[in-house]
Amino acid sequence: MESNEAKHLPMEKTTIGERDMISSLHESILGHILSFIPIINAVHTSVLSRRWIEVWTSITNLQFDDSLLYSEKEKMQKEQFVNFVEKVLLHFTNSNIKSFSLCLNSHKYDASQISEWICFILNREVQKLHIQYADKVLLSSKSLFSCNSLVELTLQMTCTLNLPISVCLRNLQKLSISGIKFASDSSTYSNDITLSFPILKDFEARGCEWSTMQNISLQVPLLERFSIAIWNRHSNESCKSAIKVYSRRLTDFSYEGDLEQDIVLCDSSLIRNASIVIVIDEDKKDRIEKLAFQAHNLLRQIDEVERLKLLFYKVLRHAKDFFINLPVFGRLTYLQLNEVNGEALLQLLHNCPILNTLVLLNGVAELHKDVFTSAMVPQCFLSSFKIFQFKGFNANEQDLCLVKFVLENAEILEKMTISPAFWLRYAYIDMEKVMEQILSLPKSSSSFCMTEFSDISSF
């Protein structure tokens, strides 16, 4: 049998002893080992022996982080670091780099310097690219969007990318961007800008600005997870482009923003997990009027979810009618809310016929006890509601009213957990007595097994 480069071992030896076995391996394997150690160590191996002079240039993975302790337990000075990166990159002019990571947290650099490095890497058939830099970078959209080798792309930096009418990265599977402003190349196009990522599975965009005149069409047939956070602090444009997501496999959807820009999901039938965080800018009075309408549009698109987290900030203050025309969430079993009032809560419970678990993160605001005295019992209380977590419990009459309502009417409730609001520890309330009161309330569920009071030990 043809043996490859490994040497023959005499039968008696069970240890390496004096032999240099490792150097007999092919350069690509040695380079692979060096890919897992810091670059500076890899460069040092050039002095090991003649055989090892060039081995470090076979590494396929480069990671630069200017906050690491490089020498004498200190971070590198800025000039030293820049010089270091340049010198390393020089050795890769004719080779490919599979994975490149650049984390710049310690210094502020010349924008064109960083761009030069990124451009260099984009021409090396890079597959995994990770760049993290809090300051400005001038990045060429052309070189980024023509880098077809990209499989994973993470960009956390401040830059403007001009989008051409059509972009395609055919190997991209994971995309995570933050701080990028998208503008369009030309203002004359009326068609959508198409971003095509045929095998993308994960999409995440946080704090990016989508300031194109045209709508954005995301062609992502295999996309499973979509997450977007849009904060439009600076722009006052009234006309906002919509982002349309074309995927038939979307299962996880996450939105955080002020609803100024429409997100259109072209097929949301498979979405099972969703998180919606709505933050309102109270200064934009004209926007607030349309708020309920736009929020409904979003919720209607995800009405087949099984797990939903709804986090509102100031919504109730400005859009009291929000909860009136909610869609019915026919598959929802888990619901988490952070801001809700008595009527809203009831409305939601009525619209979730098979709800199993309800989590209130901050209790209930403005709860009028009359709301519950004549309320109709929600369907889910009779057939599916089993777990109730009441966090931010205020130990007042209204909250007790809600607890009473649940215990009296939830016929198959199994467990209730009550966590007092943090400020209660400064109030003069006899928590023991409150707990006793709750425990003695009548329960309609025969399978009810426990009431748990958590975070109460500090009282």
Place this chain on the structure above:
Amino acid sequence: MAEEKSQASSSKMLTLKASDGVLFEVELNIAKEMKTVQAYIDDCEDIETIPIPNVLGKHLAIVIEYIKKTNEEYDAEFEKQWNMDDLQLLLLAANYLNISGLQECLCKAIAKRIENKSPEYVRKVFNIENDHSPEEEAKLRKEYKWAFEGVDKD
């Protein structure tokens, strides 16, 4: 379950003979993870004993065990059990037998043990003879002074 030998390839057994004569009986699907062995079988179909001249019985046993048990948890604990000598010999074995999963695991393990160590330490651990002349080494260190400057010797 009947113990009879069936024709199904999953229960066909193969014998691997290590360099020190130790014999191992393995199932065909285990042996096939070693691409070198697979090539051997492809060449001569009805072979029953395959010689593995470059790997000691001790290491072949470890390799076979790895193939049977490999998963994320196992891999994480795997590398902790072996000293540097064994890791190197295992890597040579994995390389010869062409088992990519094991090779990857061992490359990472070896890397872990030499990271943040000086060249002197690495030479010792790998038994590398420094065949640079003093002038050559000085020249290299000067060329790469941007990497050697101010670095601790450990």
